């Protein structure tokens with residue numbers, strides 16, 4: 001079982017609100033244990049925590065971390081760092097090595113990443129050497145390096161749980177006194 005944490009760099013509170021939220025939710029859905037945000041955005045942090053609480057699991061978000069301190073600490077604890085950048089080694093050429101790593105920090109940027117990150121990272125990895133999005137980069141990376149299919153991951157203790165349906169929306173709401181299936185928009 002891999003321990004994976006996302007380090008989100010360069011988040012600009014107004015401009016990147018949506019994309020950073022999606023980085024966090026994608027990381028959670030694809031098996032990361034948490035996200036460290038190297039910017040101060042308590043509202044965004046709270047929003048992700050709120051979704052995680054409603055939908056289950058133990059995903060955490062830590063606001064306003066110092067990225068250098070976090071990377072140093074992670075490495076002291078025996079962890080490795082994989083920086084996602086379109087300039088890096090293409091993921092298919094690095095995936096077998098990264099998959100063996102038991103404790104992995106995945107770093108994603110926003111606008112421009114400090115050059116030091118390239119030097120501090122154990123791997124600078126591209127999800128294809130073309131520009132696209134941090135959300136796509138996180139999803140594909142976590143999917144490719146996973147031992148167990150992350151799409152089969154189960155989230156426990158959630159207030160809400162989806163019952164897969166061929167049509168329509170089925171959601172179990174555990175907040176109701178008697179657990180009910182209901183149709184709702186989430």
Ligand SMILES: C[S@@+](CC[C@H](N)C(=O)[O-])C[C@H]1O[C@@H](n2cnc3c(N)ncnc32)[C@H](O)[C@@H]1O
Nearest residue numbers: 084085086108109110126127130132133134137
């Ligand atoms: C919108 S991009 C900005 C790219 C920026 N121009 C740069 O110099 O890295 C934001 C982030 O998405 C991720 N990203 C975008 N395309 C990627 C790719 N092809 N492979 C890996 N990560 C990518 C990287 O983490 C990057 O820091």
